Amino acid sequence: MRRVLIVGSPGAGKSTFAKRLAERTGLPLVHLDDLYWDPGWKKVDRELWLSRLSDALAGERWILDGNFSSTLLRRAYRADTVFFLRPPRWQCLWRAFWRERLGRSPHGGHPPKWPSRTLLLDIWQFSPQAEWQLAQLRTVPGLRLVVLRSDREGEAELQRQVR
Numbered sequence: 001m002r003r004v005l006i007v008g009s010p011g012a013g014k015s016t017f018a019k020r021l022a023e024r025t026g027l028p029l030v031h032l033d034d035l036y037w038d039p040g041w042k043k044v045d046r047e048l049w050l051s052r053l054s055d056a057l058a059g060e061r062w063i064l065d066g067n068f069s070s071t072l073l074r075r076a077y078r079a080d081t082v083f084f085l086r087p088p089r090w091q092c093l094w095r096a097f098w099r100e101r102l103g104r105s106p107h108g109g110h111p112p113k114w115p116s117r118t119l120l121l122d123i124w125q126f127s128p129q130a131e132w133q134l135a136q137l138r139t140v141p142g143l144r145l146v147v148l149r150s151d152r153e154g155e156a157e158l159q160r161q162v163r
Contacts, residue, residue: 001025001081001144001161006065007072007133008085009126010119011092017085017154018065024161025063030056032066069133076137081144084137085154086130092123 004027006018015031022029035052038044044052053071056064057078064075076082096119137145148154 002027002061003059003079003081004063005075005079005082006063006085007067007082009087009089009092009130010067010123011094011096012085012087013095013151013154014065014067014085017083017148017158018063020158021083021161022063024158027061027063028059029063029065032064032068036066036068069129072133073136073140076140076143079143082137082146083154083157084130084134084145084147086147086149087151089123089126092126093120096120096123 004021004025006014006021008014018029018031021027032053035056036044036049050071053074056062057075064079134145134147137143146157148157
């Protein structure tokens with residue numbers, strides 16, 4: 001395992017799992033949000049986003065954490081492993097709610113606030129997107145796809161990883 005994608009719904013625990021996997025494996029961790037957004041959560045233009053993504057994908061060893069469906073196959077064809085986090089919807093909603101209320105965004109703090117309607121809808125409506133993403137990932141030759149449906153399954157997978 002040298003090039004790993006971590007994908008899933010907002011609130012699924014992607015960043016937490018990615019950080020722990022990086023600690024266990026020694027693989028460098030890149031958060032896609034850090035490539036897509038400038039400080040202050042200002043969206044970068046498309047060309048800069050794709051350039052940053054290309055630079056990250058050019059590495060021989062990495063973990064890329066984030067969903068970004070529009071670039072999923074581009075990333076998957078460069079990866080050897082995908083961990084697809086699919087916890088229950090209620091758990092994703094709960095985590096997103098508390099993350100926002102406590103001001104604990106995984107990639108930089110912000111003042112406490114209520115989760116946006118857009119974020120809540122993204123979580124609520126994620127299941128069809130997840131099915132589409134899984135179908136796309138299954139088309140990539142040689143890609144190891146691991147679907148983790150609970151924290152317990154994620155923990156068991158982390159325990160199997162060694163530096």
